[in-house]
Amino acid sequence: MSRKGSKARAEKKGSKAGADVSLRELLRVPGGKAVDLASYDAREIPAGPGDKEAGRAAMTELADPLADLQERLWAASTAGDRRRILLVLQGMDTSGKGGTVKHVIGLFNPSGCRIHAFKAPTPKELEHPFLWRVKKALPQAGELGIFDRSHYEDVLIARVRELVPTAEIERRYDEINRFEKALADDGVTVVKCFLHISYEEQRDRLLKRLDRPDKHWKFNVSDIDERALWPAYQRAYEIALERCSTRHAPWYLVPADRKWYRNWAVSRLLLEHLSELDPRYPKADFDVAEARRRLLEE
Amino acid sequence: MSRKGSKARAEKKGSKAGADVSLRELLRVPGGKAVDLASYDAREIPAGPGDKEAGRAAMTELADPLADLQERLWAASTAGDRRRILLVLQGMDTSGKGGTVKHVIGLFNPSGCRIHAFKAPTPKELEHPFLWRVKKALPQAGELGIFDRSHYEDVLIARVRELVPTAEIERRYDEINRFEKALADDGVTVVKCFLHISYEEQRDRLLKRLDRPDKHWKFNVSDIDERALWPAYQRAYEIALERCSTRHAPWYLVPADRKWYRNWAVSRLLLEHLSELDPRYPKADFDVAEARRRLLEE
Numbered sequence: 122m123s124r125k126g127s128k129a130r131a132e133k134k135g136s137k138a139g140a141d142v143s144l145r146e147l148l149r150v151p152g153g154k155a156v157d158l159a160s161y162d163a164r165e166i167p168a169g170p171g172d173k174e175a176g177r178a179a180m181t182e183l184a185d186p187l188a189d190l191q192e193r194l195w196a197a198s199t200a201g202d203r204r205r206i207l208l209v210l211q212g213m214d215t216s217g218k219g220g221t222v223k224h225v226i227g228l229f230n231p232s233g234c235r236i237h238a239f240k241a242p243t244p245k246e247l248e249h250p251f252l253w254r255v256k257k258a259l260p261q262a263g264e265l266g267i268f269d270r271s272h273y274e275d276v277l278i279a280r281v282r283e284l285v286p287t288a289e290i291e292r293r294y295d296e297i298n299r300f301e302k303a304l305a306d307d308g309v310t311v312v313k314c315f316l317h318i319s320y321e322e323q324r325d326r327l328l329k330r331l332d333r334p335d336k337h338w339k340f341n342v343s344d345i346d347e348r349a350l351w352p353a354y355q356r357a358y359e360i361a362l363e364r365c366s367t368r369h370a371p372w373y374l375v376p377a378d379r380k381w382y383r384n385w386a387v388s389r390l391l392l393e394h395l396s397e398l399d400p401r402y403p404k405a406d407f408d409v410a411e412a413r414r415r416l417l418e419e
Numbered sequence: 420m421s422r423k424g425s426k427a428r429a430e431k432k433g434s435k436a437g438a439d440v441s442l443r444e445l446l447r448v449p450g451g452k453a454v455d456l457a458s459y460d461a462r463e464i465p466a467g468p469g470d471k472e473a474g475r476a477a478m479t480e481l482a483d484p485l486a487d488l489q490e491r492l493w494a495a496s497t498a499g500d501r502r503r504i505l506l507v508l509q510g511m512d513t514s515g516k517g518g519t520v521k522h523v524i525g526l527f528n529p530s531g532c533r534i535h536a537f538k539a540p541t542p543k544e545l546e547h548p549f550l551w552r553v554k555k556a557l558p559q560a561g562e563l564g565i566f567d568r569s570h571y572e573d574v575l576i577a578r579v580r581e582l583v584p585t586a587e588i589e590r591r592y593d594e595i596n597r598f599e600k601a602l603a604d605d606g607v608t609v610v611k612c613f614l615h616i617s618y619e620e621q622r623d624r625l626l627k628r629l630d631r632p633d634k635h636w637k638f639n640v641s642d643i644d645e646r647a648l649w650p651a652y653q654r655a656y657e658i659a660l661e662r663c664s665t666r667h668a669p670w671y672l673v674p675a676d677r678k679w680y681r682n683w684a685v686s687r688l689l690l691e692h693l694s695e696l697d698p699r700y701p702k703a704d705f706d707v708a709e710a711r712r713r714l715l716e717e
Contacts, residue, residue: 196636223528230521231529232567238530269530324714331711337703338494345713405635413629415643416622 125160126374130167142168144389148373150315152366156359163319163378169385176381183388184228190395191265193402195233198263200403203308206394207259207266208387211273212316213354214344215326216377218269221316224384225391226267235260238269251275251293252300260309265391272297273313273361280357281350294364305369310394313370314387315362316377320351423458424672428465440466442687446671448613450664454657461617461676467683474679481686482526488693489563491700493531496561498701501606504692505557505564506685509571510614511652512642513624514675516567519614522682523689524565533558536567549573549591550598558607563689570595571611574659579651592662603667608692611668612685613660614675618649 130147147167150156170176194204210218226234237258246254252272260266276293279285301311318326327344330336347354366372373390377383428445445465448454468474492502508516524532535556544552550570558564574591577583599609616624625642628634645652664670671688675681 196633199636219530222530226529227525229529231524231527231532231534232517232520232536234529236529324717328711328714331707331714334703335494335700337707338497338701340703340705340710342705342710345710348717402633403636405632405638407638407640409629409635412638412640412643413626416626416629419622419646 125157127160127162127165127167130165134168143393144168144386145371145373145393148375148386148390150362150366150372150374152363152368152371154363156362158317158355158359161317161374161376163317163322163376165376166379166382167376169382169389173379173381176379176385179385180224180228180381180388183385183392187228187388187392187395188230190392190398190400191229191233193400194265194395194398195230195263196402197400198261200406202400202403203262204310204398204400205260205262205264205266205308206310206312206391206398207268207304208391209268209271209273209311209313210316210387211271211277211313211358212377213318213323213351214347215323215330216316216318217380217383218316220380221314221384221387222267222269225387226265228388229265233263234265234267236267236269239271239274252296255300259304262308266309272300273365276361277354277357280360281353294361297365298367298370301365301367301370310398311370312390312394313366313372314375314390315358315372316375316383318377320348322378323348323351423455425458425460425463425465428463432466441691442466442684443669443671443691446673446684446688448660448664448670448672450661450666450669452661454660456615456653456657459615459672459674461615461620461674463674464677464680465674467680467687471677471679474677474683477683478522478526478679478686481683481690485526485686485690485693486528488690488696488698489527489531491698492563492693492696493528493561494700495698496559498704500698500701501560502608502696502698503558503560503562503564503606504608504610504689504696505566505602506689507566507569507571507609507611508614508685509569509575509611509656510675511616511621511649512645513621513628514614514616515678515681516614518678519612519681519685520565520567523685524563526686527563531561532563532565534565534567537569537572550594553598557602560606570598571659571663575652575655578655578658579648592659595663596665596668599663599665599668608696609668610688610692611664611670612673612688613656613670614673614681616675618646620676621646621649 134142134147170179197204210221212218222236226236235258242254255272258268276290276297280290304311327340330340362372362374375383375386432440432445468477495502508519510516520534524534533556537552540552553570556566574588574595578588602609625638628638660670660672673681673684
C-alpha cells in the first residue's frame with residue numbers, strides 16, 4: 122500500500138519542527154485535489170501521544186480545558202453570542218463513530234450537547250429534500266452539535282447503492298457546500314471528521330463482535346455483504362472529501378485503526394477550534410454590589 | 420425547624436438495620452398525605468456515604484454499573500424492548516438541576532441520553548395544551564430521558580404567579596397523573612427528583628455567584644425578587660408532591676444542600692431503577708459460526 126498521503130503529512134510536520142503542531146493543519150484534507158485514501162495509513166500517528174498509555178493521559182489533560190471552553194461558549198450564548206460547533210462524524214461501519222461520541226463527547230457537559238444519529242431516512246423524511254432532516258437537528262447557539270453520520274450519507278450510500286440518479290448526486294455536493302457555507306456565515310464552526318480505518322481492521326472488529334455475546338446486538342450479517350462494496354465506498358468518500366473539504370468547512374482525515382488515537386485526535390481538533398473561537402464570559406449587566414447588599418440585608 | 424420528615428426517614432431506615440438500604444424507599448414521598456417540606460432537613464444524609472470524600476468515591480463506584488445497565492437498556496431496545504427511563508429534575512433556583520445533569524448524566528454514554536431543559540413557554544407552546552411540548556421531548560425506547568424542569572412548572576410557577584385560573588391548576592394534577600400513568604404503561608420508568616434546598620443555602624449560592632465574575636451570567640436580579648415568594652413556592656411543591664407522588668411515578672425528596680450527596684443520591688436512585696428493569700442483551704438472531712467463517716474466508 123502506498124503511503125503518499127501519510128508521507129505528505131510527515132513532510133508537513135517536519136517543516137514545522139520545533140513549532141507547536143496544529144492538528145488542524147496536519148489532518149486537513151486539501152479541497153479540490155484528488156484524494157487517494159489508500160495512501161493514508163490508518164494506523165498512523167501524525168502527531169501527539171505515541172502510544173496508548175500516553176494517549177489516555179493526553180485525553181485526561183484535555184478534559185478540563187474542553188469543559189472550560191464549552192462552558193464559556195454556553196455562557197456567551199446567554200448574552201447573544203450565536204456561535205456554536207457542529208462535529209460531523211463519518212466513517213465505514215465499525216470505524217468508531219459511536220465510540221467517539223462516548224469517549225470524546227463524554228468529556229463535555231451533556232446539557233450543552235445536541236447529538237443526532239442519522240439512520241436510513243424514514244418515508245416521511247424521503248418526502249422532503251435531503252437536507253430537511255439535517256436542518257432540524259442543528260445545534261443551537263452555545264451548543265456543541267454532534268452528527269453520528271450526516272447529510273454525507275446522501276452522497277455516500279446513495280452513490281454506492283445508486284439510490285438516486287447520478288445527476289442528483291452530482292448536484293448534492295454543491296448543495297452541501299452552499300449549506301455549510303450558510304452555517305459558517307451564521308456562526309457555526311463545522312468540524313468534519315472522517316474516521317479512516319483499514320479493510321483489515323474492520324474485519325478484526327467484526328470478528329471481535331462475534332466473539333462476545335454482549336456485542337452480537339451490534340452485528341448485522343449485512344455488514345459482511347457491504348464489505349464487498351468497500352472499494353466503491355472508499356471511492357465515494359474520496360469524491361466527497363475532494364469536493365466538500367472547503368475553507369469554511371474542511372474535512373479532517375483521522376487515522377482511526379487505533380481507538381485511543383482517534384479519540385485524542387478528535388478531542389484535540391475540537392480543542393483547537395474552541396480555542397480559536399475563544400468565547401468569553403459575558404460581563405454582568407446588573408449592579409453586583411447592590412445585588413449582594415440586597416441578599417445580605419434580607 | 421421541625422425535623423418530622425427527616426425523623427420519619429430515620430425511623431424507616433432504623434427498622435431495616437442490617438438490610439441493604441433502598442434509597443427509593445427512604446426518599447420516596449408517600450402520596451396522598453400532607454407534605455411538610457420544613458420538616459425535611461436539606462442537609463440530611465439519610466443513607467449512603469457520610470462525607471464529601473466518601474461521596475465522591477461512591478460516585479466513582481456507580482459509574483461502571485450505570486454504564487453497563489445503560490448499554491444493556493439500549494441493546495435491548497434494538498430487539499424491540501420499548502422500556503426507557505425519564506428522570507425529572509425539579510427544585511428551586513440554584514437547587515442544582517444543571518449540576519446534577521453535568522455530574523450524574525455525565526456518567527452515562529451521551530448517545531443514549533435525551534436531555535431537555537424547559538424554559539418559559541414560547542408563544543407557540545402557549546397555543547397548545549401544557550403537556551404538548553412535554554410529549555415532544557420524551558425519551559425513545561432504550562434511552563435515558565432527562566427533564567431539567569418539566570410539566571410540573573405548570574402547577575408550580577403557574578400556581579404561585581397565578582398564570583392560569585385556579586380551576587385549571589386543579590385539573591392539571593389529575594391530568595399529570597393520567598399522563599404519567601400512560602407513560603408507565605408504555606414502558607417508561609418515571610423517576611421524579613425534587614432537589615430540596617434550604618432558604619439559607621440558596622442565599623449562600625446566590626452570593627457565591629456574585630463573588631465570581633465567571634458566574635455572573637448565571638445570575639438574575641429577579642432571582643432575589645423570587646425569594647420573597649419562597650413560602651408560596653414551597654407550598655406549591657408540597658401540593659404537587661402530595662398529589663402527584665403515585666405508585667407508577669413516585670416523587671423522591673432528595674436533600675440537596677450538599678451537592679456531593681445530591682449527586683450520589685440521584686445516581687443511586689437511577690441505579691436502583693435500572694437494576695430492577697434488568698435489561699438484557701438480545702440473543703443473536705443470526706448464525707454466529709457462519710458469519711465468522713465468511714469473514715475469515717474472505
